[in-house]
Amino acid sequence: MNANLTSAPLAPGALLDTQVYLETPEGIDLPLRPAGLPVRFLAFAIDALIRSVILILTGIAWLYMGKLGAGLASISTFLLLWWYMVFFEVLNQGRSPGKQLLGLQVIHSDGTPVGWPASLTRNLLRFVDLLPFAYCLGILSMINSSRFQRLGDLAAGTLVVYQAQAPQRGALPEVPARPASVLLTLDEQRALLDFAERHQQLSSQRQEELATIIAPTLHIAPSQAVPGVHAIARSILGQV
Template sequence: MLDTLRSVTTPELIEVQLRPAGLLPRALAWFIDAAIRFGIIATLSGALAGLGNFGGGILLILMFLLEWFYPVLFEVLNQGATPGKRSMGLAVVNDNGTPVGWGASFTRNLLRTADFLPFAYGCGIVSMLCHREFRRLGDIVAGTLVIYREKQQALPALADEAPIVPAAPLDRATQRALVAFAERAESLTPARQEELADLVPFLAQADAGPQGAQRLLGLANHLVGRRR
């Protein structure tokens, strides 16, 4: 089964593509985290061995805390990623793309008990293989999604024009067209830039200020968040 894409729209009307992670990378991330927890427990058990029953009791408490709070703390405080997930380039987010919170993280991790049934995460594996976004039962109930962390991309190389705020809101298709024009502007002759600018209808009603291709470049710089 191939990974798919999930499109979400932020409150700022920006469309974001989320790529859910499949079974194999999630399983590898789990093994890495399990190895880290095992290493911590093995180290602590040696240190507490000399305390007898008292040390054994402390070790049981630490094992409980590691099992149930290790993933929650990392998911909420470390941008949705335990060390295992981070090493595999994964992160947990809400299904609308926002950062996961305490409630959702607790829910998805407490329901690992259901995902583990009948043994070796049997229910969780079946759920991920049957769900188009590879969600286990805990993810479905908590409204979370495990995705690939996209590498942060630099702003596109646009011409150095002063940003211009549009007089009226621009639809998504127009915004994309403006940014695409600005990205290609350096490969176009000035005459071709002005020719393309003449095809934009709202420039004819533009207020005083830069016109033509210069105005398009200024609008594009505003759309990508550049400042002078």
């Protein structure tokens, strides 16, 4: 959660991270979290399932309509195969139903919402990605790309990312706030806050362990390490 906001310039050989930063001309780092193969595989499976169910239902509906039925069936097949993804992506904020279910979204690789040309390109090029069978090229391309793009994505300049969610702040433990005796950088303040917000997930021994790392340098009595750090966290948030 804290790294959502920190900017880490990524040089080659830097720390691995699933989050990439888009530097805007104004010098602001926008964090994007490209979605990898497993989750996209599942999203595609859900979409395929939905499409095949629709296809079967419409097929049944048009079974007894003779030549007209055959025509309608081929039209609906065409729409479902080639336009299902495009319509949903462009008209539903880059989310086909499968992607929406898993919290994914297609965007341009510069972070802007996906439009008709890009969506059409990336979906028409599924033809290439699914060669020679069952999306083999797509899988290999996604494994081999640092931003998990398949060939269609590379050609259209699109990314599939996890939708940004508003960070949910946990409640801080109830202790009287006390400002820190030294100046803390932004990262350190965030770490202190994280420590306090996650107090319910961490075991008490582990909390003790973590708090004693910084207790002496922050002039906190060792016996009061955990509540002391919590107190500083509260003061960072401006609570009393």
